[in-house]
Amino acid sequence: MNAILMSGSTPMGGNPQRGHFGRALIAGAALEALLIGGILWVGSHTPPPKPMVPEKKIIAIHMVQPAPPKPTPIPPLPKPVVQPKPIPKPVPRPTPVPQPIIHHAPAPKPLLAKAPTPTAPVYTPPAPTPPAPPPPPAPSPATQQDAIASYAALLRARVQAGTRVPEEVRLMHTGGTAMIAFRLTPSGQLLSARVAQSSGVGPIDRAALHAVQEENYPPFTKDMPKHDMDFAVQVHLSAHRDE
Template sequence: MSGVSMAGRARLPYQEPDRFGFALVAALLVEAAATLAFVHFANQPGPVANHRPRIMKIQMMAPPPKPKPLPPPPKPMPPPPKPLPPPPLPVAPPKPLPPPPPPKPIPRPVPRPIPKPHPMKPVPHIAVPRPQPPPPPPVQPAVSAAEVESATARYAALVHSSVQADLHVPAMVQMMHLRGVTTVSITIAPSGALVGVSVLRSSGAPPIDQAALAAVRATRFPPFSGKMPHHAVSFTLQVKLRAG
């Protein structure tokens, strides 16, 4: 049998040789070669006494040499130095400002001569006539009690008709079909101004009472006649209200 050569193996990238693994592979190869030789001779016919065993030569390949270390990469060139800024131009110092002109003297006012007071001429006395007192008011004839009562009754009737004319029926009263009479007390000044109003007797329906009071406050009353008292007078009125 010819010698076994390992020259035909493909070369792998170089790694650091493992001596123990290399010895183990060599031992396995020797044992395999011996086994193959024994099997080969056992299958040959004829006597075996004169047959000499062949010696198998195994050529061990030396490990490839270590690759040379790569040279270190060249150091990068330092950047060129930045150009220096140009030197500043010389700045001329500012020219000094001219001194301010001296302040002009303020002219003093010349005092004017005070004129001498002239003596005042005496004012002639003029007699002013005194105003005449107003004539006394005409004496009005005395008014009898009957005339006062009659004039007051006529004024009360005028007040009642005016309040009834200004009476407004609220929508709630119309919807509920309410009706009623509210008795109120009215106090009027001689000028016709309303002094006060209040409910003496309710109609039993608050909306009707409120409508009666609103009608009194909305009415403009005339002033008293000459035969009526010269003080406020109270009147009692019955305000009637009915829906529709």
């Protein structure tokens, strides 16, 4: 430091050429340090060289089949000896015999049978259809009412006989009468059924309705109207009634 400062000025009584030499020496040292530093910096930031991969060589192998061996030549067959053909002797031709001439008579033509002349069909009037028997006379209103009343009594008896007392009614020690209304076809088929008047006891109503629904009814009698009809039966159940 003292030397650099001293080299900037020429001391009194010193040599001026010596001062210039010192400055050149310092500048050269600084330039050399910068050059070395630059080389080191470039070397640290330069990526390493890629390793050299040896190039793969493809070797083509061709399979060559050996030539088949030559077949052994077959010796030629001896030529057959051809015998000369014998000369055929001429055969004498037979003398033709004259054939008699036969004259064929023409075949007679078949006689065609004459088709009979169609005659006009004879109209036969259809036999008269016998008149349908007259329908039976309708029963009188009184006869119909008697037939309906008899049929309704039959229904009440069959429904009452088919009713079973539920176990709930036996345990409650009670009884009651339910009215069931239902509708029948002339063939005796049940169309609908309902509780028209309750007994006040649910098990009794259900048992009476079930008895009406499960019963098989006979068809209407001949004196009854031939249309659907409504009926009503009273079903009485009691805990003391025997099954």
